[in-house]
Amino acid sequence: MTAAKKLMSVRRDWRERDVRVVLAALIIAVATVATIALFASQLQRTLVSSASSFLAADRQLEAEDGRPVPEPWIAEAVKRGLETGRMVEFSTMVLGNDAFQLVSVKAVSNEYPLRGELEIQGDSEGSREQIKHGPARGEIWINPRLLKLLKIGLGDTLEVGNRNLTVSGLLLREPDGGFSLAALAPRVMMHADDVASTGVVQEGSRVEYVYLFAGKEAALDDYYKWLQPQLGPSQEWKGVRDGETLSRSLDRSESFLLLGGSLAVLLAAVAVAVASRQYALSQRDTVALLKTLGLGSAGIGQLYLKRLALWGVTGMVGGFVVALPLFWLLTLLLGEALGRPVAFQLDSSALTPALLTAVVSLFAFAYPPIRRLKNVPAMRVLRSQPGETGREAWPDMLIALVAVFGLIWLYAGELSLVVSLLGGLALLLALLAFLGWILVAMLRKVRGGGHAWRLALVGLYRHRRASLSQIAVFAMTLMLATTLILVRTSLLDDWQAQLPDDAPNHFLINIAPDAVDDVAGFWKERGQPLDQLYPMVRGRLTELNGQPVKEVVSKDQRVGALNRELNLTWMDSLPADNAIVDGRWFEAGQKDGVSVEAELAGKLGLALGDKLTFTIGSDKVTEAVTSIRTVQWDSMKPNFYMAFPPAGGLTDMPATWITSFYLPRDRKNALNEFSRRFPTVSVLEIDNIIERIQEIVRQVTQAIEAILVLILAAALVVMAAVVSATLQDRQREGALLRTLGGRQSLLVRSTVLEFALLGGFAGVLGVAAAEVAVWALQFRMFEGAFSWHWQVVLPIPVISALILALFGRWQLSPVLSVSPMLLLRRLE
Structure with a gap:
């Protein structure tokens, strides 16, 4: 063929409705996956950037042995292009206006903070001010409560050891006001260069040196590889994900974004598969004509392979053209939700999932039905026979299944997510096979007539194969969309329930045993009754089954809990936010055993019956593991790695x-x-932590809403593609009914009812399968409690029936607007 003829062929091909459907499905598939991937990447950068302020840096190096780290370590970081800073933290008594007060001191260098901002007040009645530096030398910032405790004011001096420092500001919020039970309130902040002159920090003093690092992730990772072999047992390298409270929030947000992207991949595959199969069926006459003109099977295969490649390029370009403005709009909305501008940054690596989706969707779903056309004898195709059998389609179905599995696994990286989604689909298809057989058996007895209901039921039976395939695709589409809706509802409700407006924002520590009742009574008198008080004993885990625990645990497995004293407690009942995953809780009067937090138990390789030895001062306590339990670290309540029975x-x-x-x-x-x-x-005081985690919840909520809109849009495209697959046959039947005297109103009512029944039936099946998938995801992936979602799912079958009824009415437009004879001639 000449270039001109090829161009005319392409133009003629693209004027065909089925080709436009394939291209539309492919463009929306690429746009959906690309938008989600780009926005997820943007959101993760925003989340991590926001979370990094918990450390005032990207990484921290803590030295708890009271000694600074070697200077060459810091020099090496600077050499690798990292920003650095330092802090010194200790507790001491301060003197102001003849009054003493125990405070927690944070002394910071000029570089502090590398990430985040501090919030101060220049005077007690002034406005709040966000700044990116600490106090100057000779100055000190104090917690507002100290003004009344010490009866001092701004501009007065505060004596810290041998040094008088001027109170120049009120410290309202520090970016790394971390959640540590070792920290004492109220807090004061001074310059690190003033510490030596105070004389407070001496050899053997209880002091912690903290070093801050910020830079590119690759540089930070390379530096840690260089640093790790040199770290001692009292030195710990920390990132934003190393804290239980924050890491759980980030992990949940990532899991949901991956779930949304995975559903987009599945819907994209379905849309392309349905549209391309219909195109392949419409090409039977063209293939037959080409064969009669002498074009061989190999030539036909090459012809359609080139067309697929052209469609792929068009779909990718069109998808990216749609995705980029959507991504820009979502970034603006994210900035509005957070109340601050968010830098628009295009991550080219985030486009890879969209490219893979387009390629795999084309050649795993679109090409197989087209490829099979070349094997069909010309005479069979000319007689309008399908030219294929179910047995021939099995290899293609297997390829499609492997492609879907591989795409989701590659995109999400979560095997449990892939298994949950595909398991729900398998259950749905099995249920469809059974219920479809029942439906066909029931409809066989229905006879036609002049009533819309009868015509609708007869139409379902007459197109039983198409009806069952449509129900299957509709149900699967609704299952995927409903799964996202339900997980969004459950995840956010559970997440926000753990951090309500009245979540605990203060901890009381070091309460003496004889003061427990008085402390509880103090707050009860003021209308703030304490929920639960726990005893706390400080001790180290030193032995596992009689051997030193650091020798038993692999050195490659760095477990921070082995390098510090743990908070041990005893409990008579299991806290509401804990759950036993192995073993059983202590019985009444039990005197032996210990319950271990599940994540730590996994790191140490613990099992029921293992004996743990704790060193508490000069004493040792050895107990066997009797239960392993999960802990909600983000509940803002006292939580413990180890719990003992009361006796x-x-x-x-x-x-x-x-x-x-x-x-x-x-x-x-x-x-x-x-x-x-x-x-x-x-x-x-942990108000700052509560605010930060609630901010992360708001950020993820915005992402979920955006992803949900995109997924529902993709679902509508899938439904439109499936409905369009039977357009020609239904238009022919409608034209025949009008030719035989059928009224337009009867035709409209019967078709609308037929599609409404399809939509309602598919909605019920999709909702049932979605509940199963959500149960698996909620229980296994998000570690939450499952509950039925009747108030959410009950409207979905009704909405599905209405949407498909509208699609059915849309299909009738050519039948009602064109003469029946003209329509029949066009269709023939």
């Missing part, structure tokens, strides 16, 4: 008590009265 091995050990509670901002003054009455009890 167990910790009973005779010296203990202090701990609790958490919610205190509104307008009642913060009660903390001053509490501190004066209970000066030895430490108050830890």
Whole structure:
């Protein structure tokens, strides 16, 4: 063929409705996956950037042995292009206006913070100010509560050891105001260069040196590889994901984004497969004519392979043209949701899933039905026979299944997610096979007539194969969309329920045993009753089954819990936010055993019956593991790695008590009265952490809403493609009914009812399969409790029936607007 004829062939091909459907499906598939991938990448950068402020850097290096790290370590970081800073943290008594107060001191260098901002007030009545530096030398910033505790004001001096520092600001929020039970409140901040002159930090002092690092991820990872062999047992390298509270929030957000992207991949594959199969069926006469003109099977295969390649390029380009403005719009909406501008950054690597989706969708779903046309004898095709059998399609179905599995696994990287989704689809298809057989058996007895209901039921039976295939595709599409809706509802509800507006924002630490009742009574009198108080004993895990635990655990498995003292407790009942995953909880009167947190148990390779030895001061306590339990670290309540029975091995050990509670901002003054009455009890304020995690929840909520809209749009395209697959046959039947005297109103009512029945039946099946998939995802992937979602799923079959009824009415437009004879001649 000449270039001109090829161009005319392509133009003529693209004027065909089926080709436009394939291209539309491919463009929307690429646009959906590309938009989700780009936005997910943008959101993850925003989340990690926001989360990095928890550390005031991208990474921290903590030295808990009271000694600074070697200078060559910092020099090497600078050499690798990393930004660095340092902090010194310790507790001491300060003197102001003849009053003493125990405070937690954070001394920072000029570079602090590398990430995030501090919030201060220049005076007690002034406005809040966000800044990116700490106090200057000779100055100190203090917690507002210290003004009343020490009866001082801004501009006064505060004595820290041998040094008088000027109070120049009120410290309202620090970016890395981390959640550490070792921290004491109230906090003061000074310059790191002033620490030496105070004389507070001496050899053997309880002090922690913290070094800050920021830079590109690759540089940080390379530096850690260089640093790791040199780290001692008291030195720990930390990232934003190493804290239980924040890492759980980030992991959940990533899991949901991966789920949304995986559903987009599945819907893309379905849309392309349905549209391309219909195109292949419409090409039978063309293939027959080409064969009669002497074109061989190999030539036909090459011809359509070139067309597929051209469609692929068109779909990719068109998809990206649609995706980029959508991505830009979502980035603007994200900035509005966060209340600050978000830098628009295009991650080219995020486009890879879209490219793979287009390629795999074309050659695993679109090419097989077209490829089979070349094997059909010309005479069979000319007689309008399908030219294929179910047995010939089995290899293609196997290829499609492997392609879907590979695409989702490659995109999500979560085997449990892939198994859950495909398991739900398998269950749905099995249920369809059974219910479809029942439906066909029931409809066989229905006879035609002049009623719309009868014509609708007869139409379902007459097109039973098409009806069952349509129900299957509709149900699968609805299952995928419903799964996302349900997981979104359950995930966000559960997540936000753990951080309600009245989530605990204060911890009381170091409560003496004889003061427990008085502390509880103090807050009860002020309308803030304490929920639960827990005893706390500090001890190290030193032996596992009689051997030193650090020798038993692989050195490659760095377990921070082995390098510090753990908070041990005893409990008479399992907390509501804990769940036993192995073993059983302590029975009444039980005196032996220990319950271990599940993640730590996994790192240590613990099993029921293993004996753990704890060193508490000069004493040792050995107990067997009797249960393993999960802990919700982001509940903002006291949580413990190890729990003993009330009459167990910790009973005779010296203990202090701990609790958490919610205190509104307008009642913060009660903390001053509490501190004066209970000066030895430490108050830890964690409002900043609550606000940050709630911000992450808001960010993920925006992403979920955007992804949900895209997935539902893709689902509508799939449904439109499937409905269009029977357009020609239904138009022919409609024209025949009109020729035989059928009224337009009867034709409209019967077709609308037929599609409404298809949609309602598919909706019920899709909802049932979605509930199964959500159960698997909620229980296995998101580690949440499953509950039925009747209030959400009940409207879905009705909505599905309405949408398909509208699609059915749309199909009738040519029948009602064109003369029946003209339509029949065109279709023939």
